[in-house]
Amino acid sequence: MTLDRINAPSFIDLEPFTLVKPDKLNEASGLTAFILEQGQQEVCRLEITFPAGKWYEPYTGVSYFTSKLLAEGTQKHSSGELQQIIAQYGSFFEVNPGNDQVTLSIFCLSRYLKPMLTLLEEMIEQPLLDAEELDKLKSQARQNYALNLNKTSYLAGRAYIHLLFGNDHPYGRVLDDQAIEKVTLEDIKKFHQHAFHWNQASVFISGKGENLNAFIQDWMKSKNIPGPLKGSLSFNSPRPVGQKIKVEKEGAVQSSVKAGFFIPSRYEESFPAIYMYNEIFGGYFGSRLMQNIREDKGFTYGIHSSMVQDIHTSYWSVQTDVNGDNAEATVREIKFEMQRMQDELVSEDELKVVKNYIIGSFISSLDTPFSFMDRFKATYFNELGDDYYERLMKKLLAVTTQQIQDVAKKYFDPEQLNVVVAGK
Amino acid sequence: MIDFKTFELENGLRVIVHEDHSRPTVVLNLIYDVGSRDEDPAKTGFAHLFEHLMFGGSANIPSFDEPLQRVGGENNAFTSPDVTNYYTLVPAANIETAFWLESDRMLSLSFDQKVLDVQKNVVIEEFKQRYLNQPYGDAWLKLRPMVYTQHPYAWPTIGKELSHIENVVMDQVRDFFYSHYIPNNAVLVLGGHITLEQAKELSEKWFGPIPAGKKPLRALPKEPAQKEARRGETSGDVPMDAFYRAYHMCGRWEKDFFASDLMCDILGRGKSSRLYEKLVNTDKIFHSLQSYVTSSFDPGLIVIDGKLRDGVSIEEGEKRVNEVIQELLDKGITDKELEKVKNQAESTLIFSESELLNRVMNLAFAALEGDPNLANGEVERLRAVTKEQVEQMAKQILRPENSSTLIYRSNKK
Numbered sequence: 001m002t003l004d005r006i007n008a009p010s011f012i013d014l015e016p017f018t019l020v021k022p023d024k025l026n027e028a029s030g031l032t033a034f035i036l037e038q039g040q041q042e043v044c045r046l047e048i049t050f051p052a053g054k055w056y057e058p059y060t061g062v063s064y065f066t067s068k069l070l071a072e073g074t075q076k077h078s079s080g081e082l083q084q085i086i087a088q089y090g091s092f093f094e095v096n097p098g099n100d101q102v103t104l105s106i107f108c109l110s111r112y113l114k115p116m117l118t119l120l121e122e123m124i125e126q127p128l129l130d131a132e133e134l135d136k137l138k139s140q141a142r143q144n145y146a147l148n149l150n151k152t153s154y155l156a157g158r159a160y161i162h163l164l165f166g167n168d169h170p171y172g173r174v175l176d177d178q179a180i181e182k183v184t185l186e187d188i189k190k191f192h193q194h195a196f197h198w199n200q201a202s203v204f205i206s207g208k209g210e211n212l213n214a215f216i217q218d219w220m221k222s223k224n225i226p227g228p229l230k231g232s233l234s235f236n237s238p239r240p241v242g243q244k245i246k247v248e249k250e251g252a253v254q255s256s257v258k259a260g261f262f263i264p265s266r267y268e269e270s271f272p273a274i275y276m277y278n279e280i281f282g283g284y285f286g287s288r289l290m291q292n293i294r295e296d297k298g299f300t301y302g303i304h305s306s307m308v309q310d311i312h313t314s315y316w317s318v319q320t321d322v323n324g325d326n327a328e329a330t331v332r333e334i335k336f337e338m339q340r341m342q343d344e345l346v347s348e349d350e351l352k353v354v355k356n357y358i359i360g361s362f363i364s365s366l367d368t369p370f371s372f373m374d375r376f377k378a379t380y381f382n383e384l385g386d387d388y389y390e391r392l393m394k395k396l397l398a399v400t401t402q403q404i405q406d407v408a409k410k411y412f413d414p415e416q417l418n419v420v421v422a423g424k
Numbered sequence: 425m426i427d428f429k430t431f432e433l434e435n436g437l438r439v440i441v442h443e444d445h446s447r448p449t450v451v452l453n454l455i456y457d458v459g460s461r462d463e464d465p466a467k468t469g470f471a472h473l474f475e476h477l478m479f480g481g482s483a484n485i486p487s488f489d490e491p492l493q494r495v496g497g498e499n500n501a502f503t504s505p506d507v508t509n510y511y512t513l514v515p516a517a518n519i520e521t522a523f524w525l526e527s528d529r530m531l532s533l534s535f536d537q538k539v540l541d542v543q544k545n546v547v548i549e550e551f552k553q554r555y556l557n558q559p560y561g562d563a564w565l566k567l568r569p570m571v572y573t574q575h576p577y578a579w580p581t582i583g584k585e586l587s588h589i590e591n592v593v594m595d596q597v598r599d600f601f602y603s604h605y606i607p608n609n610a611v612l613v614l615g616g617h618i619t620l621e622q623a624k625e626l627s628e629k630w631f632g633p634i635p636a637g638k639k640p641l642r643a644l645p646k647e648p649a650q651k652e653a654r655r656g657e658t659s660g661d662v663p664m665d666a667f668y669r670a671y672h673m674c675g676r677w678e679k680d681f682f683a684s685d686l687m688c689d690i691l692g693r694g695k696s697s698r699l700y701e702k703l704v705n706t707d708k709i710f711h712s713l714q715s716y717v718t719s720s721f722d723p724g725l726i727v728i729d730g731k732l733r734d735g736v737s738i739e740e741g742e743k744r745v746n747e748v749i750q751e752l753l754d755k756g757i758t759d760k761e762l763e764k765v766k767n768q769a770e771s772t773l774i775f776s777e778s779e780l781l782n783r784v785m786n787l788a789f790a791a792l793e794g795d796p797n798l799a800n801g802e803v804e805r806l807r808a809v810t811k812e813q814v815e816q817m818a819k820q821i822l823r824p825e826n827s828s829t830l831i832y833r834s835n836k837k
Contacts, residue, residue: 003633005484005528009520011495040446041778043771080701087696088760090767109771136708139733143711146663147731150559251661253557254549286493298545301553321553353494360496364449364513368778 013352014359016393020372021386022206025217027224029199033216034376036206038369044110044207045370048120051230052102052195054170055312061175061183066129066191067097068137070104073128082119091116099171099310101381102195110209117219124196131185141180153321155247156256156422163245163418164262164315169237171313197227202380206373240418247422255327255423259334260317263411266309266382270410272395273403274307277412279354280346280404281305281337282318284361286353288337289318297333299326311382316412324424331421335414342408345401355397362393426783426799429620430791433627435636436608440787440796441623442615444780450616451781452512452522454530455788457611458604459506460583461576461644461722469583472503473547473592474600478510480539482529495521503581506721507792511781516617520626527630530610533601540594547589551582559662563729563832570656570828571670571725575647606637611791615784647672647723653824659833664711665738666832667745669728671821676719677793682806683813684717684821688726689765690757690814691715691749696764698748699728709736709744721793726821738831749822756815769806 022036057063071093072079086093091108104123106116148154158174165172173179201223205212239262264270282289282305289303303320322330366372379388428442460471478501479488492499497514499522512522555561564580572578583589612631614623650672673684692699692715703709713730732741776782783799790798 008491009524011518014496041774043774083696088764090771253552286489298542301550356496357493360515361498363515
């Protein structure tokens with residue numbers, strides 16, 4: 001029998017599946033911990049988050065510098081000593097000040113979890129918050145900013161975010177030289193006092209270890225300290241449509257394009273259809289944008305669309321870097337593809353491919369205990385419910401070509417696209 | 425410890441199977457023993473451009489990606505100076521699709537002129553995006569030819585210059601394919617939710633009928649021992665002056681590799697390292713500073729790079745780096761320091777091995793070098809390194825006459 005190389009081997013359509021969930025531990029004060037004991041290697045990741053991101057800061061930069069200063073010395077150890085201790089255990093530390101949460105993370109061999117947790121406690125409870133260390137961080141931030149100003153992708157991204165959110169919204173503000181200058185040590189100390197309370201913290205531990213639950217339960221009792229409740233805040237942003245911005249960058253070899261607008265959030269009925277729209281349009285390698293602008297025209301190394309879906313915001317963007325001469329043609333093709341999504345139904349076949357691709361890549365992405373925990377964190381911080389992904393997969397598989405065209409017409413109007421081009 | 429079994433097909437394709445049934449995914453990884461070091465110096469960047477063409481249609485299948493996405497799979501590839509590696513992740517139930525696709529493009533490509541024309545443009549934009557449109561992005565384009573005068577590591581994988589990519593013609597593509605993309609010049613690694621029996625049956629069925637070719641002989645010029653310090657200068661529209669220094673060291677499979685790597689870690693890995701602690705944290709000379717190894721198959725490099733703080737001259741920065749190096753040479757290292765970098769290296773290895781794809785790739789690299797078991801026992805080998813060996817490596821490597829220094833000045837001053 002000769003081998004049939006022309007026709008694809010038979011395959012099965014993929015089904016929704018159940019994700020592994022962490023155990024939850026609660027204290028009366030509000031402190032919460034999640035533990036996922038899984039994996040074959042004796043390593044774990046410890047993360048502690050506080051609602052202390054940009055959303056909660058009094059002005060730009062306070063959250064950033066407060067978070068970064070936690071690791072730059074405590075009442076007991078200098079910043080250099082902290083780094084030595086972390087490294088001596090073969091551990092890796094990072095602090096990520098985000099839009100909403102600030103996260104302190106340690107990656108370590110599981111047998112060193114205890115001393116690492118003690119060290120994080122020390123940073124959180126007794127940071128030095130020292131003027132000289134602040135100067136060092138400010139100098140690094142200024143130089144990073146100067147470096148970023150040389151990147152067209154940064155310039156386009158910054159102008160785009162500023163356009164969407166404006167000056168009055170914490171997400172729209174930029175940590176530029178002026179903002180860096182303005183941040184004072186007094187305000188950092190105040191912010192640390194009111195934003196880093198154990199009763200508002202969430203702790204996430206994932207990896208392989210022994211008796212993690214019992215150990216963390218004990219530890220939590222010592223941190224069962226009442227504190228202020230998180231206030232509710234809200235900010236307004238303009239809802240720009242159809243804006244065009246050009247950011248000049250002399251000598252740029254390529255132009256960076258960033259385009260998009262606000263879309264309905266993941267709490268809305270239409271979200272599964274919007275998710276499918278994005279995937280088909282520019283969410284994966286076989287997307288319309290990649291097929292047209294990379295694989296047919298060769299304008300770029302890559303072009304993608306993506307959604308930012310957070311508890312406080314929800315927007316959609318397209319981004320790419322292209323030869324400056326092709327920037328205009330690229331924007332034209334993006335709009336052309338948006339128009340096509342409105343005018344023509346996506347074929348059943350294309351939809352089928354994307355559905356299998358979404359479920360398949362979701363399965364493949366869940367490889368380590370850390371990846372399961374990351375998915376769980378997204379549902380937790382966005383208050384989506386523990387079985388969110390199981391429900392979402394079912395809804396995605398049920399989306400019809402008509403529903404995709406409906407959201408295309410309702411929410412993805414090419415005329416409304418905001419476009420930023422940074423380059424020559 | 426990565427468990428594996430091996431077998432070989434009649435056409436010379438080596439197959440390695442790493443069973444792990446904890447997740448419902450299979451990785452199919454095919455590594456070819458060809459990289460940018462195998463290129464003609466007048467036609468660089470070709471191995472990588474070729475990798476792009478591997479997605480543009482094969483003997484019987486017009487597109488690689490679409491049928492794979494249809495069954496829930498994803499894939500990617502990369503080219504390095506040493507190898508070209510293709511990998512596919514697919515839900516176990518649909519693994520046969522990956523065999524069908526991957527074997528068809530080993531059988532033959534479609535050699536479509538439009539695909540070549542478009543991918544030349546895509547790669548040219550990739551070149552710009554990664555190297556030309558980034559501040560300091562061209563530093564390595566300048567550093568490599570200073571350090572390597574004979575060996576093909578003198579050019580980066582993306583190519584020496586845009587014109588080399590622009591000038592590629594289809595005949596070259598054909599020649600390259602038929603000389604390097606043959607079963608006896610590749611290793612297939614299967615990892616995850618697949619059994620040895622399945623792996624044997626499917627490998628035999630899809631790859632077995634592909635004829636062997638003549639395995640290309642690799643006779644690369646050896647880089648002669650460097651006799652005197654080299655210096656170079658460049659400038660660009662960058663916000664601050666930057667400093668690059670490269671020293672020759674051994675390749676990643678040689679016996680001195682771990683001692684050299686740990687020495688480099690002591691010098692400049694992370695915020696607790698000597699360079700960072702002294703010159704960034706305490707004396708505030710640099711804004712960033714680090715050292716790392718290139719880990720190439722043929723003899724590689726230890727590289728130190730850093731960006732200077734405003735108001736500090738590049739000459740001062742270099743002097744201070746030299747002092748830190750001199751101190752290491754004069755006074756040696758401490759037991760505690762060595763224990764620290766060993767702990768860091770161990771946990772990095774273990775974290776990396778918690779991902780199936782990394783375990784599979786480690787096996788693939790090691791197998792290409794001749795023994796998949798080289799992927800195991802790394803922790804033991806680095807644990808065995810002594811203080812004396814590290815100090816010996818420092819003396820052997822960190823010599824001025826073994827160094828190349830590139831100064832990157834900011835035009836803004």
